[in-house]
Amino acid sequence: MLHMLGQDMDAEALRERVRGKIAEIDQRIQALRSIQDMLAGLLQTPSDEVHNYLKSFRPPDKD
DSSP states (O other): OHHHHTSOOOHHHHHHHHHHHHHHHHHHHHHHHHHHHHHHHHHHSOHHHHHHHHHTTSOOOOO
8 A cells, every 4th residue: 555655646536445444454354353253252152062063173082
């Protein structure tokens, strides 16, 4: 973004680019909040459910 300041552009073009960058940042924030909510939910999941879930990915024991 800072390299754009060295370019010859009018104020409205700069404002439009800034609006676009703000929109990109907002989208990234939303994605990170979604991940944060998912991880918070995992912390609230009982340990035995987490253990059973992880166990489901392991190959079956051969007796």
